[in-house]
Amino acid sequence: xxxxxxxxxxxxxxxxxxxxxxxxxxxxxxxxxxxxxxxxxxxxxxxxxxxxxxxxxxxxxxxxxxxxxxxxxxxxxxxxxxxxxxxxxxxxxxxxxxxxxxxxxxxxxxxxxxx
Amino acid sequence: xxxxxxxxxxxxxxxxxxxxxxxxxxxxxxxxxxxxxxxxxxxxxxxxxxxxxxxxxxxxxxxxxxxxxxxxxxxxxxxxxxxxxxxxxxxxxxxxxxxxxxxxxxxxxxxxxxx
Numbered sequence: 001x002x003x004x005x006x007x008x009x010x011x012x013x014x015x016x017x018x019x020x021x022x023x024x025x026x027x028x029x030x031x032x033x034x035x036x037x038x039x040x041x042x043x044x045x046x047x048x049x050x051x052x053x054x055x056x057x058x059x060x061x062x063x064x065x066x067x068x069x070x071x072x073x074x075x076x077x078x079x080x081x082x083x084x085x086x087x088x089x090x091x092x093x094x095x096x097x098x099x100x101x102x103x104x105x106x107x108x109x110x111x112x113x114x115x
Numbered sequence: 116x117x118x119x120x121x122x123x124x125x126x127x128x129x130x131x132x133x134x135x136x137x138x139x140x141x142x143x144x145x146x147x148x149x150x151x152x153x154x155x156x157x158x159x160x161x162x163x164x165x166x167x168x169x170x171x172x173x174x175x176x177x178x179x180x181x182x183x184x185x186x187x188x189x190x191x192x193x194x195x196x197x198x199x200x201x202x203x204x205x206x207x208x209x210x211x212x213x214x215x216x217x218x219x220x221x222x223x224x225x226x227x228x229x230x
Contacts, residue, residue: 006157034218036221041224041226042223043205043207043223044158044205044221045221046218046219049218089158091158102146102160102163102173103158103209103219104160105157105158105159
C-alpha cells in the first residue's frame, strides 16, 4: 500500500521556467510533509517542509503547497536552474508511539532542467 | 556540521555471503534508519531503530537484520546475499521527539552489487 505517491517519474523543464512536482498521499493521519533532493551517488538532502496547519511554505526559489482536502502537495521551483536537476522525493513521518520520525517516501520524480 | 557516515561507497559481494553495512552518526540522534533505493520504487524502509538495542521492521525486512549496540552506530546485515538485494542502501538518522523534529539526515549511500 503506497501511502505517498509521486505519479510522474520524470519532468523536463527549460532553465528560467517553473518546475512543479506533485505528490499525493492516502493516510489522513499524516500532518507534516518534507521534500528531499537527491543527486546521483549521494544521499538525499532535506529541502523544505510544511505542516498541515499551513497551506504554503516558501524558502527562496522553493515553495511547497498543501491541499489537505485533496490530500495533495506540490513543490514549485521558480526560476528553475540546471543545478536543480536531481531526483525529488516527498515524504511524510509516521506519528505515534515508537514510530515517531519514521519517514514514508514517494517513488521520486527525476527533474531535468535544460540550459 | 552534521554527519552520517556509511562505511563503504561501493561493495561487490557474492551470492550467499553475509554482508555487513555500517553506519555512524555524530548528532546524538535517537532514531536511525536503513532504506534501500531502487528505480521507480523510491526509498523503502528496511529497518528502524529508536533507541539502543531497539528495532522495528520496516516495509521490506525480509532477508535483512540489524544491530544497534551503541547510540551512534546502526548496522545492516544481509544474512545470505542474493542478487535481488543489489541496490543503493541509505542510512539516516533523526531526533526523536515529535513531528517537527523529523528531518532525517542521510549518509552518502552504499551501492551494493551481488553477483
